Amino acid sequence: MRDTKSWSARLLVVDDNKVNRLLLTRSLELQGHSIASAENGRIALEMLRREPFDLLLLDMEMPEMDGFQVLEQLAADRQLRDLPVIVTSSLEGIDNIVRCIELGAEDYLTKPVNPVLLKARIGASLEKKHLRDQQKELMRRFATPEVAQDLQTSGFTLGGKLVEASVMFSDIRGFTSLAESQPPEETIELLNTYYALMFDAISGHGGVVTLMMGDGLMSVFGAPVPLPDHEACAVRAAQEMIELIGMFNVERKAAGKPEISISIGIASGTVVAGYTGTNERATYTCIGDTVNLAARLETHTRVAQRDILIDPATRDAIGPQFTVEPLGPVPFKGKALAVEVFAVDPGTRG
């Protein structure tokens, strides 16, 4: 754990009273922090939006914009709502203190502030912020930004909801035999580059990768955040994926490595989206017929010998700017009726 005693943080002191401002600044500087100060809430918010701070020490009774208004604005600001705030005030009345805490203040110190108490509260606040930052960083790494955002705004609950979305499955063709024919570190390197390219194309078109298995990826367009035009977004992402792999192959060829090719299946419709698992270990996922169909379409690319296959719902939604080739009905396992399958020309951009 980080030693908070020696941790120098950047703090903002807001107080309309000069004596209070000087005194707090001095106490905090003596504790090794670097301090900026503002004389009212409006100036403080401007500074917070301009430069990063680790913690805010906020007076309540101020002209122009008081502490309550600052707390309200911080809570409504996506960038700033996690900033820890310690209220330093000599406000009268417990209801005022309660109101500060309800508005999101982390702690409340009565003025004149006891320096020892101040140090302890700041240490605790900074430690909490540090943990929260680490958590956010972990979320960024292991969840998509959309899922991370969704988790932050709506919180984590197991359970799903019905959403309209396009689901995409993609795979490297013949990956297993390729992996067996080369050293493992080369396979990992290949996968890393492949993932980087695919994630770029998918998230660039509003998609979210919900599952990575070996060389296989499952992505969703339209959940957790609704995406108008999710069918066309998915198809455009697929085309870009094929194009990026083409560019990647130029490099691989130059390095004397075998070229790779990918296959993609897309289906659109209603899916159940949400967090599944346990409270300790859960993942954002989509399930339903649409998901199964997308997986079957991806598998079918081998038979059809096309790179991108889509279902009728996707075809109907994407409009005539894409060149689409009907391949006729295909009986899929688990489907009572044969499904009309369409191939998308990877080259024609919609």
Added chain:
Amino acid sequence: MTTPTIDRATFDALRETTGADFVAELVDTFLEEAPAMLGELRSAFAAGDADRFRRAAHSLKSNGNTFGALALGAQARELELGGIAKAAEDGGKRLEALAQEYARVAAALGEMRHA
């Protein structure tokens, strides 16, 4: 027992935690700012501006307590809580009492900052 103008323990603790030079500077700042706060209190009282009145009393309370000027702090607190209506009851005598207490505080702090 009457409250001393400046509570020595509070003032010494302030000095110990922030340094004598800094406290001298802080006293100077207070002596510069306080007359304006008293003026603000009076003008808010005259204008019937409850917010300004409360804020000025609040500031004087807060700063008084910082230096150990506990009587000043207590009087300012009464004005903050009572507001203009309460202060008007005796025709603003409390305001004058506060100003007199401030004069004592200013003199005492002016002495102590050199000590």
